[in-house]
Amino acid sequence: MRQELTALIEFERTATRITNVATGLIPGLLQTSDYARAVMRGKPVGEVEKLVLMRLGRREILSARNGPQLTAIISENALREPIGGHEVMAEQLRKVAELATWPNISVRVVASGSTTWHPGHVGPFVVFEFPKAQPIVHLEHYRSSAFLYNPGLAQEYLDAITTLLSFAMDETDSLEFIAKCANEMEAFA
Secondary structure (H helix, E strand, C coil): CHHHHHHHHHHHHHCCEEEEEECCCCCHHHCCHHHHHHHCCCCCHHHHHHHHHHHHHHCHHHHCCCCCEEEEEEEHHHHHCCCCCHHHHHHHHHHHHHHCCCCCEEEEEECCCCCCCCHHHCCCEEEEECCCCCCEEEEECCCCEEEECCHHHHHHHHHHHHHHHHHCCCHHHHHHHHHHHHHHHHHHC
């Protein structure tokens, strides 16, 4: 697992573009500390704090001078699941909305209730694009993850991103929707 985390951090650091398709959780680079703690529930307490600090530290690449362009395609389900409680989720949604105002971060929401199948129904993935190398796909599951280095497979994931963006709300509507979800979470807090 440590080797996979090291590779992930290196890919985030060297990518020019990161596209994160998030179907059940807020993308790691956009998570608050309380939300990250809630996501890591079940791990030993000392390990959780180290992982939370590492996750928050990884976000620094987004404010770096030559930081990557991040596109987060987030399903409505991920926005409405009050992981950590309503107050934690409201804070998390406000943070996503704040980060989405950065010039190198784009957040797009895919509404639930589609009657047409799309790649977001299969699950989350991240595509890293580099200036002088083939794209790499990262798949993360319950207790394991994998990197796909095959250029043909990577192209299929890039095509899936194009399809998902056609289903997603535009950036303005996405931010309005996230603010609405945050308000709803605050009403329950």
